[in-house]
Amino acid sequence: xxxxxxxxxxxxxxxxxxxxxxxxxxxxxxxxxxxxxxxxxxxxxxxxxxxxxxxxxxxxxxxxxxxxxxxxxxxxxxxxxxxxxxxxxxxxxxxxxxxxxxxxxxxxxxxxxxxxxxxxxxxxxxxxxxxxxxxxxxxxxxxxxxxxxxxxxxxxxxxxxxxxxxxxxxxxxx
Amino acid sequence: xxxxxxxxxxxxxxxxxxxxxxxxxxxxxxxxxxxxxxxxxxxxxxxxxxxxxxxxxxxxxxxxxxxxxxxxxxxxxxxxxxxxxxxxxxxxxxxxxxxxxxxxxxxxxxxxxxxxxxxxxxxxxxxxxxxxxxxxxxxxxxxxxxxxxxxxxxxxxxxxxxxxxxxxxxxxxxxxxxxxxxxxxxxxxxxxxxxxxxxxxxxxxxxxxxxxxxxxxxxxxxxxxxxxxxxxxxxxxxxxxxxxxxxxxxxxxxxxxxxxxxx
Numbered sequence: 008x009x010x011x012x013x014x015x016x017x018x019x020x021x022x023x024x025x026x027x028x029x030x031x032x033x034x035x036x037x038x039x040x041x042x043x044x045x046x047x048x049x050x051x052x053x054x055x056x057x058x059x060x061x062x063x064x065x066x067x068x069x070x071x072x073x074x075x076x077x078x079x080x081x082x083x084x085x086x087x088x089x090x091x092x093x094x095x096x097x098x099x100x101x102x103x104x105x106x107x108x109x110x111x112x113x114x115x116x117x118x119x120x121x122x123x124x125x126x127x128x129x130x131x132x133x134x135x136x137x138x139x140x141x142x143x144x145x146x147x148x149x150x151x152x153x154x155x156x157x158x159x160x161x162x163x164x165x166x167x168x169x170x171x172x173x174x175x176x177x178x179x180x181x
Numbered sequence: 182x183x184x185x186x187x188x189x190x191x192x193x194x195x196x197x198x199x200x201x202x203x204x205x206x207x208x209x210x211x212x213x214x215x216x217x218x219x220x221x222x223x224x225x226x227x228x229x230x231x232x233x234x235x236x237x238x239x240x241x242x243x244x245x246x247x248x249x250x251x252x253x254x255x256x257x258x259x260x261x262x263x264x265x266x267x268x269x270x271x272x273x274x275x276x277x278x279x280x281x282x283x284x285x286x287x288x289x290x291x292x293x294x295x296x297x298x299x300x301x302x303x304x305x306x307x308x309x310x311x312x313x314x315x316x317x318x319x320x321x322x323x324x325x326x327x328x329x330x331x332x333x334x335x336x337x338x339x340x341x342x343x344x345x346x347x348x349x350x351x352x353x354x355x356x357x358x359x360x361x362x363x364x365x366x367x368x369x370x371x372x373x374x375x376x377x378x379x380x381x382x383x384x385x386x387x388x389x390x391x392x393x394x395x396x397x398x399x400x401x402x403x404x405x406x407x408x409x410x411x412x413x414x415x416x417x418x419x420x421x422x423x424x425x426x427x428x429x430x431x432x433x434x435x436x437x438x439x440x441x442x443x444x
Contacts, residue, residue, distance in 0.1 A: 025251060026255075032244070036243060050237070054243050057239060065251060170224065177226075
């Protein structure tokens with residue numbers, strides 16, 4: 008079972024083999040959590056949202072369209088995040104709050120981690136999201152382009168530009 | 182490429198996601214370009230930070246809640262398992278319904294067709310009948326104008342063909358009764374008209390005929406009919422007939438007998 012790709016497993020889940028969702032949960036829940044945590048800086052919220060993402064995976068399993076599983080999963084995650092922020096009338100451009108929250112959590116991070124997180128927090132949310140998906144989730148440019156409704160070339164250029172910017176911020180604060 | 186900066190390719194170069202040819206090109210450029218070397222070093226530091234970043238771990242609560250949700254979903258799915266069977270049944274039932282519906286449609290359309298056909302036939306028949314009546318009427322009217330008395334009688338006798346003779350026929354018959362020179366034609370016309378005594382025209386014609394008529398047998402018939410329908414207006418011409426000298430004595434007697442019942 009370990010050898011099967013996410014896509015093949017999800018296909019079987021869609022066909023009704025619900026137990027296989029546990030495999031996908033094992034493989035991905037940390038990544039989803041990490042993505043959400045780095046976007047929100049809030050552990051409890053990230054856990055709730057991760058929960059929500061996997062509930063949706065159960066609920067909407069039959070709408071899986073055979074595409075890249077990871078991009079599907081993170082599309083759901085992004086939507087959950089968006090829904091959360093619209094529902095709570097906050098824009099997630101509120102970087103001050105994020106910075107504060109991440110400082111609060113910084114005690115169980117290494118210094119390096121804290122630096123990186125602080126640098127990430129200073130990026131606009133759209134940019135931060137793109138970098139997180141590209142760096143931590145290793146989602147291919149093609150899939151990213153599909154998720155963002157853009158072209159692979161444009162995404163590649165954008166990622167490169169954001170990385171440069173992030174690098175400046177990161178080196179400034181170190 | 183050797184002399185151009187490769188700044189935009191550095192992240193991918195560090196990821197090792199470029200093709201071999203481009204990788205070599207960049208390496209060669211880096212050897213000579215301190216600016217790009219610097220950029221590469223810095224970028225490497227950033228990407229290393231990403232790689233060494235400790236991913237925070239969610240609590241065990243997340244897993245247990247997920248597994249609960251999954252079990253709940255499986256349980257609700259268990260209830261739904263007979264769905265495919267039900268679907269089959271529904272399909273079977275619906276196909277039977279479909280067949281029934283199509284048969285019903287077929288029968289209905291056949292019957293509709295025959296109803297319309299029947300209507301059409303009826304219409305055609307009615308039209309034919311109308312045409313037939315028209316023809317008969319024309320024949321009747323022209324026969325009544327014939328010079329031969331027997332033909333005129335034949336024409337008058339055609340009245341039996343009409344259930345509801347129209348005014349022109351009545352008028353034609355009245356003409357015969359009042360003006361025909363032949364006694365038999367007048368008598369036949371009278372007999373024909375006597376079936377329609379409810380018509381005011383016919384009554385008036387009879388009264389007029391009573392005054393004009395010379396043939397005693399027709400006179401008697403007219404008197405009897407008028408008395409039978411209790412036509413009060415007939416009293417006056419009857420009295421006149423009594424006063425006339427050329428009136429047959431038995432006609433006078435007849436009138437005398439019936440006149441009291443009219444006045």
